[in-house]
Amino acid sequence: MKTGTGEYRFSLHxxxxxxxxxxxxxxxxxxxxxxxxxxxxxxxxxxxxIEEAERFFNEDFNEK
Incomplete structure (x- = not known):
């Protein structure tokens, strides 16, 4: 078992x-x-x- 901090690479998704x-x-x-x-x-x-990001966040909230 390895101790210490781990590393993880997140995908954009x-x-x-x-x-x-x-x-x-x-x-x-x-x-x-x-x-x-x-x-x-x-x-x-x-x-x-910026427009794409705002649309990304706003569309998600409008769907819920």
């Missing part, structure tokens, strides 16, 4: 799903996950235009 999940549950997100959430959102905005 996983990042999108995590960002949507965190955005949906933002009000109950623990303080310890705020930086991770910011990182996920940054990944989304860096992989899309």
């Amino acid at each position: 996983e990042i999108k799903q995590l960002a949507l999940f965190f955005r949906k549950h933002e009000d109950s997100l623990p303080e310890e996950l705020q930086n991770f959430f910011s990182f996920l959102e940054s990944c989304i905005y860096n992989s899309m235009t």
Whole structure:
């Protein structure tokens, strides 16, 4: 068994799903996950235009 920190590479799809999940549950997100959430959102905005990212987040919330 290996100890220490692990490494995981998230796919863009996983990042999108995590960002949507965190955005949906933002009000109950623990303080310890705020930086991770910011990182996920940054990944989304860096992989899309601002308009695409806003549409991505808004379309998901309008469907639910």
